Amino acid sequence: MPAFENDYMTPEERAEYNRKLMEFSKESSRKRWAEGNAGELCEKLYRAYTAYEEYLARNYEASQDAEHVETVSQQLYLRLRGNLAKAHQTERCAHVRPNGRRCGSPRMSPGELCYAHARMSESRPKTLALPSLEDSNGVQLAIMKLAQWLIDGEMDAQKAGKIAYMIQTAASNVGRVDFSEEEET
DSSP states (O other): OOOOOOGGOOOHHHHHHHHHHHHHHHHHHHHHHSSSSSHHHHHHHHHHHHHHHHHHOOOOOHHHHHHTOHHHHHHHHHHHHHHHHHHHHHOOOOOBOOTTOOSSSBOOOOSSSOHHHHHHHSOOOSSSSSOOOHHHHEEEEEEEHHHHHHHSSSSOOOHHHHHHHHHHHHHHHTTTTOOOOOOOO
């Protein structure tokens, strides 16, 4: 007798079941967070921060006075603003997507790649030079590469069929996969 009800599932059915379970879990977490105190407080902080930014931009005298104020709220504002400035100056990921655009995420230190592309790079096969399958452009390039290997006789049909199935799986996952270290809001 199986330990779990999904022991009777095919690997594809199990993967789909697990994906839906993860999606449901993420969605319910988002909903609880958004409807709870944490979401409400973050939303208030965001609205207050942007309103204060706009106020200072419109009122030059107030922005000059703000530099000399040492209240807790002003210090918080300055710290948030400093963190935002640091984030904009961070070096970016060196990965170039199949569509020719750079990634744009902050890179990990030490290294040249962001968290997601470093993980993808670690899992990329070493013997075959397939492009990254992170978007539809990469999937299309991989299909073209596979066709080229078959036509040139560099790969047998059985191995190509298995790789084609993996590319098909990657294509169905495009847009639903999240490689980020932490979920961004």
